[in-house]
Amino acid sequence: MFLVPALAFIVLFFGYPVVKNMIMGFQDYSTKTFFTGEAPWVGFSNYVAVISSSLFSTAVINTALFTIGSIIGQFVIGLALAVYFRRRFPLNNLLRSLLLLPWLLPLIASSAVWKWILDQDSGVLNQTLLFFHVINTPIPWLSSPDMALVAVIIVNIWLGIPFNVTILYGGLQGISEELYEAAALDGATKWKAFRHITWPMLRPVASVVLVLGVVYTLKALDIILGLTGGGPANATQTLTTLSYHESFVNFSFGTGAAISNILIVVSMVFTFIYLRVNRRPVDE
Amino acid sequence: MNTSTMKRIPYTILGAVFLAIMLFPVYWMVNASFQQNGNAVSSSFFPTNPSFAGYAQALTEQGGNLITSLIVSLGTVVLTLLISAPAAYALAKFKLRWVSVIVLSLLVAQMIPGIVIANALYTAYNDIGLLNTIPGLILADASSSIPFAVLILRAFMGSLPSSLVEAARVDGAGHVRAFVSIVLPVSRNSLITAALFSFLFTWSDFIFALTLTTSNAVRPVTLGIYGYLSGNIQSWSPIMATAVMSAIPAIILLVIAQRYIAAGALGGSIK
Numbered sequence: 001m002f003l004v005p006a007l008a009f010i011v012l013f014f015g016y017p018v019v020k021n022m023i024m025g026f027q028d029y030s031t032k033t034f035f036t037g038e039a040p041w042v043g044f045s046n047y048v049a050v051i052s053s054s055l056f057s058t059a060v061i062n063t064a065l066f067t068i069g070s071i072i073g074q075f076v077i078g079l080a081l082a083v084y085f086r087r088r089f090p091l092n093n094l095l096r097s098l099l100l101l102p103w104l105l106p107l108i109a110s111s112a113v114w115k116w117i118l119d120q121d122s123g124v125l126n127q128t129l130l131f132f133h134v135i136n137t138p139i140p141w142l143s144s145p146d147m148a149l150v151a152v153i154i155v156n157i158w159l160g161i162p163f164n165v166t167i168l169y170g171g172l173q174g175i176s177e178e179l180y181e182a183a184a185l186d187g188a189t190k191w192k193a194f195r196h197i198t199w200p201m202l203r204p205v206a207s208v209v210l211v212l213g214v215v216y217t218l219k220a221l222d223i224i225l226g227l228t229g230g231g232p233a234n235a236t237q238t239l240t241t242l243s244y245h246e247s248f249v250n251f252s253f254g255t256g257a258a259i260s261n262i263l264i265v266v267s268m269v270f271t272f273i274y275l276r277v278n279r280r281p282v283d284e
Numbered sequence: 285m286n287t288s289t290m291k292r293i294p295y296t297i298l299g300a301v302f303l304a305i306m307l308f309p310v311y312w313m314v315n316a317s318f319q320q321n322g323n324a325v326s327s328s329f330f331p332t333n334p335s336f337a338g339y340a341q342a343l344t345e346q347g348g349n350l351i352t353s354l355i356v357s358l359g360t361v362v363l364t365l366l367i368s369a370p371a372a373y374a375l376a377k378f379k380l381r382w383v384s385v386i387v388l389s390l391l392v393a394q395m396i397p398g399i400v401i402a403n404a405l406y407t408a409y410n411d412i413g414l415l416n417t418i419p420g421l422i423l424a425d426a427s428s429s430i431p432f433a434v435l436i437l438r439a440f441m442g443s444l445p446s447s448l449v450e451a452a453r454v455d456g457a458g459h460v461r462a463f464v465s466i467v468l469p470v471s472r473n474s475l476i477t478a479a480l481f482s483f484l485f486t487w488s489d490f491i492f493a494l495t496l497t498t499s500n501a502v503r504p505v506t507l508g509i510y511g512y513l514s515g516n517i518q519s520w521s522p523i524m525a526t527a528v529m530s531a532i533p534a535i536i537l538l539v540i541a542q543r544y545i546a547a548g549a550l551g552g553s554i555k
Contacts, residue, residue, distance in 0.1 A: 013426070112512070161306065222491070225490075225514075256403055268395070270395075
């Protein structure tokens, strides 16, 4: 009885959408369907149409670059900051909790300010770089097909750092201080202590952060639509934005569903890895 | 202040520098919201001549949307707690055969991309008339918060001593009474954490607002900001003023409810 509402909700808002998407992927589901109520069965032709389009390979490559670039940046900077904040110094807790702010803001609000910061002509980033003569001409961060993906990755790294710091810091707190004291007595350098104590002990937490980061990055829609809308010239189109475009801009729900089904498969592979890595707490 | 604390001050300063770099975009948002004309090439680094014109325009254009966001967010918090708390209790304390399957499906549910859910819900909502409605958005937004809330509440309720509930049961209380009068009050902190995150998730929601509304009848503020960004931008100050207002809940909660936020950040991932 306690579980009935929750189970009903899971079935309606997770079970049904997944099944519905699978079915829609095999149907010619478009605006016409809303009037006639008919969605002809078309077999695999949505998948054929999607995969054979040149946009699909662009989106796959962009998704891979976006995900890998974001994750590496978030993790490396996040780990460095987590290690830094492991030292004891005044106001440590306050600084660390304020660091969470970018993570809590609405993503679309963050996209808005970054769009202004990265503006080619008046944005503060180009203004500053020009002022210090780092560059001679303004960089078209969001308006050049060569730079847009890099810019979107930079923003996504910024967004992910707080989460990475928090979780990795939590993991570091679990490593006993005595291990470091023993290592120091043995004359280990800081780098050696990191390589032989911190990294191996942190590995379970690090894997969780990395896999969750991948799953969250695959889903990212807000910041790409907010910053570039997938452009210019599809330079920042990912599987998620492409699925959105097919379904909600072109109103071709069949092909949109086909793309999101591909996305589900990719997410589920990483979810499986996550569950394997995190198995102990799940089994308890 | 003793000497060892003094020696650690440089670390504080360097830490503050890192924080300043990370928070610069937030500062820039506030700064730009007070500029006279947000499109000037030489926008200054400090709002020396603060102008409230951006806020005036933002409130006129987005005031209603802010209220819509607030209603949807509060509605989602209530729905999330009503559904999650009993489920978490049952998963934590009842000896049920399917517990691990249900917990696993909640973990998997959290990983399903929102676009998948939006895709299917749009067609279903279109049929049953939930497009462009507040209940429609509340139900959809609850799909982001319910799995999280159940998992975090279950972790807490699992740590409660069983004797607490058993004592009440011996005194003749039914499961419902024991739950309402004993479990819920002692779970107060974890309920607050779950509520805060449900609120923040919903308040920030973009994907369901974007896909499940087609008219201007129901427009959360995130969609208002997106409307500015996808149009031809004349002036940045009202956009930044709207962004600042949309950031207020996060800022308030981070200041007054910091320990709940920290608990949620950790709980959401390592459970």
